[in-house]
Amino acid sequence: MNLKQLAEHLNLSQTTVSRALNGYPEVSEKTREKVLRAAQELNYSPNARAKGLATGRAHAIGHVLPISDQHEMVNPIFGDFIAGAGQTYSKAGYEVVISLVDDKDEEQAYRSIRNRGNVDGIIVHGPRMTDSRIALLTELGLPFVVHGRASQVSLPYSWLDTNNGRAFQRATEFLLDLGHRRIALINGLEFMDFAHRRRVAYEGALTDRGIAPDPALMRSEEMTEIYGYRSAAEMLSLANPPTGFLVSSMITAIGVRRAIHEAGLEMGRDVSVITHDDDLGYLRNGHDVPIFTATRSSVRLAGMRAAEMLLELIRTPAHAPLTQLMEAELIIGSSTGPAQ
Amino acid sequence: MNLKQLAEHLNLSQTTVSRALNGYPEVSEKTREKVLRAAQELNYSPNARAKGLATGRAHAIGHVLPISDQHEMVNPIFGDFIAGAGQTYSKAGYEVVISLVDDKDEEQAYRSIRNRGNVDGIIVHGPRMTDSRIALLTELGLPFVVHGRASQVSLPYSWLDTNNGRAFQRATEFLLDLGHRRIALINGLEFMDFAHRRRVAYEGALTDRGIAPDPALMRSEEMTEIYGYRSAAEMLSLANPPTGFLVSSMITAIGVRRAIHEAGLEMGRDVSVITHDDDLGYLRNGHDVPIFTATRSSVRLAGMRAAEMLLELIRTPAHAPLTQLMEAELIIGSSTGPAQ
DNA sequence: GACCGCACCCAAAGCGCTTTGAGAAACGTT
DNA sequence: AACGTTTCTCAAAGCGCTTTGGGTGCGGTC
Structure with a gap:
């Protein structure tokens, strides 16, 4: 079921149906309701690729996991981070795309991600002290938020970090x-x-x-x-x-x-x-x-917040960099005591 | 940089450039080389959405994480599974799309994933004893591989499980x-x-x-x-x-x-x-x-294998269900000893 | 009755790619 | 010289959607 078929079924033009579905004001409430009902019944949902092509937005966020010889381990905190971020994304109608990138061809990879155009923004994981990705992404003009910081990078950029x-x-x-x-x-x-x-x-x-x-x-x-x-x-x-x-x-x-x-x-x-x-x-x-x-x-909360920041950056492209420093709580447990 | 610009730059038609890049035989080696070099230099990589629209393939695999009230925890093995699968995917030029799906509207969600068309297949995580997703996905005709099995489901379907x-x-x-x-x-x-x-x-x-x-x-x-x-x-x-x-x-x-x-x-x-x-x-x-x-x-190996199975199913759509049972090793450590 | 404004709707162009169907050029064959 | 073959190239249609730039018909105003 695609737009054309739905429009034919309703005896309306594709334009009208599209507008009805996307909440444009040029269509009467009666029509809109009819369209929405039909879409529901016929289980129509728009093709994301086509929509993306037409609008220029992918409605997806890229999470890039660096894989290297030095530490090929998958970050155990990644799952929780994604779960937090994912919650925010799905509310906003965004999806998560994961790319595993070998840091040997990092530059190439990020360029390609940008050109392929299937994400609107990126969360950068696992920043190093001096991380070349930040300059690269800034140059590419792709919105991004770093989970963590890169001390040696002096460019302004968006990040969310624990203190x-x-x-x-x-x-x-x-x-x-x-x-x-x-x-x-x-x-x-x-x-x-x-x-x-x-x-x-x-x-x-x-x-x-x-x-x-x-x-x-x-x-x-x-x-x-x-x-x-x-x-x-x-x-x-x-x-x-x-x-x-x-x-x-x-x-x-x-x-x-x-x-x-x-x-x-x-x-x-x-x-x-x-x-x-x-x-x-x-x-x-x-x-x-x-x-x-x-x-x-x-880390789950960090995921949620980072996602919100990134969505904000995507919404208003000229936005100044956002930063957020989260303080850690000090929890007193039974593993500490006075020195003997 | 898009195809059109690249073609203009080379004084060739889009067709020729596209064919050169995708390895079709109708183009001379000399031309192909020239095209490839230019693409490299100008950092061209095709727009995935447009390509997907034209070919009908998304070159992406969906991993659906069920989120429920009963256990909203992110599976700690997910990271490793994805890392294994991701390795296979990236070799084959596929990406990973993650959807967090509340199991209240599971049916709706899978239908929509199918219609949106941004994945060519799905890995089903965390199967229950009687898992309705299997029947649903079969009906939808979307290739899928279950990580695990669903004992109560009698339909034939593709799965990979540990014994x-x-x-x-x-x-x-x-x-x-x-x-x-x-x-x-x-x-x-x-x-x-x-x-x-x-x-x-x-x-x-x-x-x-x-x-x-x-x-x-x-x-x-x-x-x-x-x-x-x-x-x-x-x-x-x-x-x-x-x-x-x-x-x-x-x-x-x-x-x-x-x-x-x-x-x-x-x-x-x-x-x-x-x-x-x-x-x-x-x-x-x-x-x-x-x-x-x-x-x-x-679990990492399981991810790699499941990914291979799914890619095979996508390659040959009429493929009969694939199944794979992995045996666990019994490792003797120091945590066991004779009963006192 | 002519005119205007509004509410509603449509046809068609365009997003960036693939692919079809066909043409031009170069070459060998008779 | 005429003809097929092979090699290379191209214009244009189409994928499913959004969006522009109109059109149509209706009620109200003068």
Whole structure:
């Protein structure tokens, strides 16, 4: 069933039917109603490609997942982010298109996405410290919002980020206030912007209290469970082991917890752990009583907000860049306690 | 840059340029080369909407995520599945379109997806025991592959599934062979087909050995960490607690492990745990030494295979339904041991 | 009765591509 | 020289929609 058939069925022109369906005022209410009813009954819905061709809008948003040799892992937070964003999109009648892009031909890929014209805007995931995509997309004139930031990029651009620096500063201070002096950082990959910010904040908080950051207590890798386990196990067997851990994700923190248990220690008493918590649906940090003391920031909410920002940019093309910094909550759980 | 401009630039007709780009034989090698070079230089890539309109193919695959009140959680395995499928798609020049569909208006949604015409086929996620989508999509004539199966549906249709029954049967027998008699099942939601199959297999394996399944040792919920923790904690405080646990996902198993530790018991010695492991990138079950004894089946691989099947169905429209059953490996880790 | 304005409706062009049906050019064959 | 073949190229139609630039018919005004 297409427009033409629907129009013939109704003995109207395609124009009139199209206008009736799209809410233009040039058509009487009676006609509009008839048209809407028929469309409903005959299960008509317009062909998106044709509509896109005619209007120049795709009614779709691109989410580009960088795939690289360095870390081919799919971001575990991606699902929740998309779920949040998707909710906003579907209200506005937009769809999500996902492209996996090898970062070897990133430039080519983004150019092609632009030319293919099946998205009206892009959400940029996983920004690095110095991310070339921002300049590229600006040049291409394709609306975009970055989830995160790129510290080294000085161009103005739209982004939505969690205040990772503030969160990790507070977390470090929290442990310091409890009397901890040997505090380890189990961080994500530090060419990723968020991880870099976290380390800077952690080091800053330490030095502010006159403590020199100890390289033996800092790790930077992909945030898996195993990584948390190994790092913590190794550090706990040092001559002078840490009494507190700052961890970059719940999954990794779970590995840290495992290492602590295996070392015969108790988390929250012998060793304190504080983690960042993206508030993922399948990995809640406890219901009523949080397990981990954590800096919490909902990635799902971030998705919703980023989507709204992008839709706004698409609606008004000349819009100035939008930015939004979300503060993380500090959640006190049972994984921290005073230093022994 | 569009076809017309490119053709003008080359002093050729659109037809010739189009044919040159799409590898038709009616154009000389010299011309083709010239065209390709120019396209490269001028960064031309065809408008997907227009191409789609003209060819009737969208070169995109739809992944529909059911969202319901019953479980609005985003499937944590979705990311890995998409990553696998995406790899296959991008080789074939296809893209991924994601739709979040509230299962209240499922029928409407699938009809509209079909009419909108921006996907050539669909991967159906999260099939229920009796899933109306299969009949619907068959009727609509839209190619689709189900990730999983729907036991109650007798129509022939294409699916790719892990042999959940066999996996859980083996897992149960493994524990039985170790001397366990009180074996608990911490299952997923049992209106989901995979979870149902797992329970049936578990009960079957028990009764085959003359053990009556005990309802007090069976749970069925969304597979979160907390759920694993609570269920295990409760069961361990029973008068007659289980000595073995069969768990439906790694995340949930981690919760079970936590409960075991908190009860002052040791996993693998006092209590055995065996879990299903989807081999997710961010939640590897150990590198060399697996942590959990597990039935392992890579969801990423499933994504790749399902994508291949779907592309095949799209290529040859009259194709008979394709099916594929993947066997899970039984991985022996340190979370199991002889019953005390 | 002529004129105007309004409400309603339509035909046709155009979005950027593919593809059909056919023509021109170059070449060999008789 | 006339004719077929092969190779290369093109103009134009069509995919399903929106939107422009009118038209038609009706009631009201003078």
